Structures are given as structure tokens and as C-alpha cells.
């Protein structure tokens with residue numbers, strides 16, 4: 001029996017994992033610069049948390065959740081997204097008592113029972129932030145700027161910022177009515193899902209990927225025409241903030257985001273190199289989510305980016321970041337006596353912060369030199385019986401081709417320079 005990774009999952013092997021770590025480190029750094037602290041929530045939560053927050057009519061909840069009953073009879077779901085768990089943790093730990101504005105970031109695997117395709121997996125990985133406790137439009141701008149700053153840091157250039165206001169609890173019902181009126185006469189032409197959505201949650205019609213529904217919705221009323229005065233004012237301030245920094249964006253009135261909890265500002269960052277499914281990051285404001293999850297009446301703003309999508313975008317731009325710590329030296333100890341007597345130098349060099357390789361396959365000097373070459377090591381440090389007698393090491397500079405002999409006691413300092 002040969003086992004394979006479950007459908008929709010894959011192994012991240014060392015060369016690629018190094019790129020992942022690098023991107024994660026740049027994200028941690030960007031988040032720290034903006035004053036966001038890390039939060040780590042469990043891999044699974046009470047299924048009701050997601051039904052309640054994301055919305056039962058969304059694709060995520062109705063089709064894609066990894067939900068199950070555990071041995072204690074609890075209904076559980078692996079987390080399909082990051083905001084609801086952070087909000088749950090925020091409420092449970094009473095974080096608003098610690099600080100009136102809570103700024104958090106996370107890096108985490110997420111799980112959705114989706115059809116696997118390029119850059120889409122059933123276990124995928126997100127980097128995200130949530131800022132809870134202020135409805136200042138400039139906070140929306142900060143979150144957008146953090147996303148942009150991070151994408152710049154990893155080297156992505158061909159990105160587009162899409163912006164929209166998806167209305168608030170006061171003005172959204174008027175839009176929903178208008179949308180229903182518009183679709184009333186074509187109700188029978190909608191797909192089965194959309195006929196249900198029409199009654200239960202008409203806003204979700206806008207996410208439908210069915211070509212017939214998409215065509216019908218092309219001329220549908222746009223949410224921006226129905227937003228209330230305060231929503232418009234909020235949106236204008238976000239835009240003015242971005243304008244003042246010269247950040248380019250496109251207002252996309254059709255962008256609604258596939259989750260129920262968004263209010264007011266919604267944004268998405270797309271990448272030119274990814275074809276039809278071009279989104280690499282997205283987020284928005286949620287003004288009722290925290291209260292609906294049983295918490296205080298506070299508002300929040302966040303975004304998440306998909307690591308797998310970012311990697312596809314980086315590949316499209318051919319700007320993969322450095323994959324590994326460069327190798328400083330290959331320590332070649334020839335013979336049993338040299339091996340035993342030089343072990344302390346091997347570990348001293350590594351403790352000093354250098355990447356040092358060592359042979360465990362009993363290879364010849366020539367084969368070890370080839371290995372050093374293949375790993376692009378800067379130096380080969382050769383210690384045979386002769387060197388051992390003299391208490392020295394022969395050092396070959398593989399970049400310049402020169403060779404020198406150094407006292408073993410001075411080896412660490414020499415290589416550190």
C-alpha cells in the first residue's frame with residue numbers, strides 16, 4: 001500500500017518551504033511596522049461560529065466546510081477563513097479591555113472542500129490582519145496600505161487595487177430590494193442556487209459563477225447608487241486618504257466579496273499574471289460581525305492574502321525570492337582521526353551563525369569538492385592528516401580559486417570575516 005497526500009493537499013518540500021518562510025517573515029515584518037501583534041487560533045472551531053458569521057447561504061458554508069461531529073458529539077469545522085476565529089478569540093479574551101483598538105495578524109492554514117485547481121487547494125494558507133475597535137476610515141486605509149506594503153516587500157509589481165463600498169445595515173436593504181425588483185421578471189432563468197438565494201440572501205446572487213446568471217446580472221443595479229450619506233462619506237474619506245498618497249485604485253461597483261459580514265469598505269488586490277481568477281488579497285470592514293458573534297458593539301477592518309496565490313503571482317513575474325541561506329563552507333575532514341578531531345570546529349562554525357555542510361556518505365575529497373560546488377559554498381575547508389599535524393586547515397576560496405592555510409584556532413574568525 002502506497003499512501004498519497006489527500007486530494008487537494010500537497011507537501012511543501014525544502015526548496016519551496018524556504019520561499020514560504022521568506023514570504024511569511026516579510027509579512028511578519030510588515031505587520032510589526034504597522035503595530036499588529038500575532039494571534040494563533042485553533043485549527044477548528046464550533047461550526048456555528050462560521051455559519052453565523054460567514055452566512056449560511058455563502059458557498060463557503062453551504063458547500064465547502066470541513067465540518068464533522070467529534071467523538072464527544074460536538075459539531076466542529078476546520079477553519080475555512082481567518083476573521084471569524086479572530087473575532088471569537090477577541091470576544092472570549094475580552095481584548096477590548098486591554099486596548100481600545102486591537103490590531104492582530106495571523107498566518108494559518110485554512111480548509112475548504114473546493115474543487116482543486118491551479119493555486120487552489122483544500123488546505124491552503126492565508127496571511128491576514130484584523131483591526132478591531134474603530135470606525136475611522138483612515139483605519140480602513142491603514143489596512144489597505146499594509147496589504148500594499150507587504151506585496152511590494154515580496155517584490156510584486158503588476159497588481160491592481162479594486163475598491164468598493166458594500167453598504168451598511170441601514171442602506172443595504174434598499175439595494176437588496178432594488179436587486180430583487182430587477183431580477184423578478186427573470187426569476188425562472190436563474191440557476192437553482194440563485195432561485196434559492198433570491199429568497200434567502202439576494203446579495204449572494206452576485207457571487208454566482210453560472211454564465212446565465214452572470215449575464216442576467218450584468219445590467220443589475222449597482223450597490224454604490226444605494227449607499228446612504230454616512231456610507232458615502234466614509235468611502236470618500238478612504239479614497240481621499242489613498243489619493244493623498246498617490247495610491248492608484250479602481251472603484252469596482254460589482255465587487256461584493258463572498259462573505260456576508262462585510263459592510264462599507266471592501267477591497268481586493270488582483271494580479272495581472274493570474275488570468276481569470278486573479279485575486280491575491282482581499283478584505284474589508286465588518287461593522288456588525290463582532291456584535292453578531294456575541295461581543296461588544298465594535299467595528300473592525302481586515303484583509304487576508306492567499307500564500308499559494310502569491311506564489312503563483314511571483315512566478316508569473318519571475319521574481320522568486322532567495323530560497324536558502326547561502327552555504328559558507330564545506331568542511332572536509334579526511335580520515336577517521338581528522339573527523340574526530342575537527343568535530344568541535346564544525347559545531348563552533350555553525351554556532352557562530354554560518355551554514356556549514358559536512359559529509360556523511362564516506363565520499364572522496366574530489367566528490368566532496370563537487371558537492372561543495374553544487375551547493376555554491378563560498379569555501380572548502382580541508383583537514384587531512386598533514387593539516388592535523390600542523391594544527392591548521394587548508395581553505396579554498398571557491399569563488400576566487402585561491403587557497404590559504406589557517407590555524408585551526410583562528411578558523412572561526414577567518415570564516416566569519
Ligand SMILES: [Zn+2]
Pocket residue numbers: 167168169170171172227228229230231
Ligand atoms: Zn449605509
Ligand SMILES: [Zn+2]
Pocket residue numbers: 190191192193194208209210213
Ligand atoms: Zn446562479
